[in-house]
Amino acid sequence: MNIVSKSKKRVVLPSRPNPPTVDQILEDISQAKPNDPVFSVLEKTGQDSPRPSPGSDADQRFQQCREFLELNERLQAARERLLQQRDELRASGERLQEDVTEVKGQAL
Structure with a gap:
């Protein structure tokens, strides 16, 4: 009969770091x-896959991705500016409406 001891202590491993966010x-x-x-x-690892030469399809796609990311950042910044301007216009419109109501009240 083979008796196995189960008295080994479990090793507590450190927790894994959180994966990077999309923004990171x-x-x-x-x-x-x-x-x-x-x-x-x-x-450096000695694999057979050569590094893509400049002007290759992979290099062109990489450049397209970078341009897309830059354009996406500019679009997000423009969106934020437009949202802020919209809020400012709404506030101005409300103040104008209040002023019109006040002038109408004084005219009567």
Whole structure:
């Protein structure tokens, strides 16, 4: 008969860090330079996949993604400005309406 001891203590592992948010990932990508080490990781690991040459399809897609992200940021900033201007116009309209009501009340 084989008796196995179950008295081993469980090792408590540290908790995993939270994964990065989408905003953090986008910020990291937008700040990446062409000579960033991540683009040469395949060369350093000795894998057969060569790094895409400049002007390749992958490079063009990368540039398109960067342009898209920059355009998306500009659109979000424009949206915020438009929302603020809309709120200002609504407040101005309400003040104007109050002034019109006040003038009408004085005229009577």
